[in-house]
Amino acid sequence: MIIALPLAILWIGAVCLALLDGTRKPVGWTAVTLLAAATVATVVLGVDVYQDGTRAVTAGGWMPGIGITFRIDVLSIVFAVLSQFVLLAALAFEVSQGVRARVLPALTMFMATGLTGLFFTGDAFNFYVFFEISMISAYIMTGYGENPRQFRAAFTFTAVNLLGSVFFLIGIAALYHNTGWLDMDRIGQQMPLVAENPAILSATIIFVAFSIKLGLFPFHFWLPAVYTGTRGAVAAMLSGGLANIGTYGIMRFGADIFPRELEEGSKVLLLLGSCSIIYGAMQALSRHTPNEVLAYSSIGQVGYILVAIAIGGPVGFAAAILYAVVNSLNKTLLFLSASVRGLLVGAAFAVGAFSVAGVPPVGGFIGKLALFRASVNDDDAWLTALLFVGGALSFIYMFQLYRRRYWIPENGESSPLAAQVVVAIVAIAIIAVGIWPQPLIELSDRAALVIPGVLP
Amino acid sequence: MILLFSIAVAVLFATGSYLMLKHDLIRLLVGMVLIGNAANLFIMAAGLSRGGVPIYPLGNRTSDPLVQSMTLTAIVISFAVSALVLALTFRLYGSHASMNLEEIAQAEEEQSEIDDEVAMASEASS
Secondary structure (H helix, E strand, C coil): CCCCHHHHHHHHHHHHHHCCCCCCHHHHHHHHHHHHHHHHHHHHHHHHHHHHCCEEEEHHHCCCCCCCEEEECHHHHHHHHHHHHHHHHHHHHHHHHCCCCCCHHHHHHHHHHHHHHHHHECEHHHHHHHHHHHHHHHHHHHCCCCCHHHHHHHHHHHHHHHHHHHHHHHHHHHHHHHHCCCEHHHHHHHHHHCCHHHHHHHHHHHHHHHHHHHCCHHHCCCHHHHHHHCCHHHHHHHHHHHCHHHHHHHHHHHHHCCHHHHHHCHHHHHHHHHHHHHHHHHHHHCCCCHHHHHHHHHHHHHHHHHHHHHHCHHHHHHHHHHHHHHHHHHHHHHHHHHCCCCHHHHHHHHHHHHHHHCCCCCHHHHHHHHHHHHHHHCCCHHHHHHHHHHHHHHHHHHHHHHHHHHCCCCCCCCCCHHHHHHHHHHHHHHHHHHHCCHHHHHHHHHHHHHCHHHCC | CHHHHHHHHHHHHHHHHHHHCCCEHHHHHHHHHHHHHHHHHHHHHHHCCCCECCCCCCCCCECCHHHHHHHHHHHHHHHHHHHHHHHHHHHHHHHHCCCEHHHHHHHHHHHHHHHHHHHHHHHHHC
16 A cells, blocks of 8 residues: 555655646745645655565555566665655746746646656556656656746757657567567576577667657767757756666666666766766866756766776665765756756755765765775776766866856845755755764665665 | 568668668658658568467467567557658758758758857857
8 A cells, every 4th residue: 555655645746736826926935835745755664675685565455477567675765755855846846937837836746646656667568657657757847937948948858858768668568579578577687598699689779769858979969959958957857866777777777677788888977977977077068058958977987886886796786876876866957957947046056966976975075985995896997087077077067057147246136035945955955965874874875785686 | 580570670671771871851741650660571571470369268379469569559659749840841841941851950050150150259258
């Protein structure tokens, strides 16, 4: 019962809200409340999972393996709570400023439904369905604002990511053909028996699908246009919430289903990740508008996550999870604060800038530290040097941006206080992670151990 | 049969990709739909088997219901997405008065130049 509770709140709430006019304040705040309730339910479920281990339930009373299974472990919980929190912050931010489109609150709930569902599910095809639920709401939300700019962004986003979804679907069909199962655990058990070439092909096509969502280096071409075109709150949802699909997907599919292929392809992953880091940082350095710098910065930041996954092992995976959490919070904070003005916002932006650069005492430092630990553990001097150079470059471009934006006299009015408070809360969360990192580190260590391929 | 299926999937996918590289919005849309259908056919090809109706099995062999239900779900999703993309295309046409992707890309470029100038100007004034 309790397993389905977060999903039920989100899904039923989304359908009901879709009928109401979201531009009205009460409707918007109802959506925020429901999203908060779902987050609390997920946290309660998470405490349960953390103490008693993985929980699983099969829908409709079918045999496990035949029916659609929901399998919830610490990794799912970490990503579910993270994404819900990001969506909650972005929605509260937008509602406090006044929503302009009637569907926005409902779509945010649908996106949360899709994300939570795909983190919870243990069935490959069900994963695709939830994936599409969140993607379709994202396609519509990118057009939010309804200027020519937003329509262009939405069209680019839809065209490219639709292709990614089709790739993923083909990958799932290939997996079903090769193993005869859709349940992810069973597929994982069958995979060692599958011949090498089909296995590599399916692994590659699924990796490409997730990389498109993540905006990794050779698949990033859509990302700058979309992140600069959409409004701040939506950009925060896309980069802080939706991009988690890519991280989670690569980890879940990589470790559960393709551990052998992940091992074989780790050099490629390392190369792509490094290219992402350098390319993102270089491009961000040469850009002027805040959203553009942030867009290229997020291409660079996912490079770090991929490098950590490529290092592999419990240390690498824990670092990847930790970095993904911190990065999502950073991007949410920066995209939100770049679109408002005011006293609290300047300070919050500085926190985000410090966090991206990896300066203590904010959260980004913990993420960078975990990465350094993983790379030193791997005995790879080049990698450690690369991480250092990437960090230094991100310090430069973030503070270029800060100087350009906040070291000039403010003209124009400051934004509503409620919006500023939301931004400040996210900033405080990042500082809290930096000052008291123990819970998050323990959580990511545990989440990394849940993946069977990582067990020592 | 396998060869036939793979040729059909390949032709659908290739035609779709070719259309997606065109500058016309409607062609791009048709390309997306074709690629989606290539995926649907691929699912069918990946697991279609002969046999009785799965919901009421009379003989001892039934066909695999899973591929059929998967394809059905995928068709429904791609139907909804096509409708959505069509609506988006319409709004794009409404706001740019053009169906040509190059003209729309040019509008994007002009916008980013304006943004850059604004950013540079605010920097210079400080």
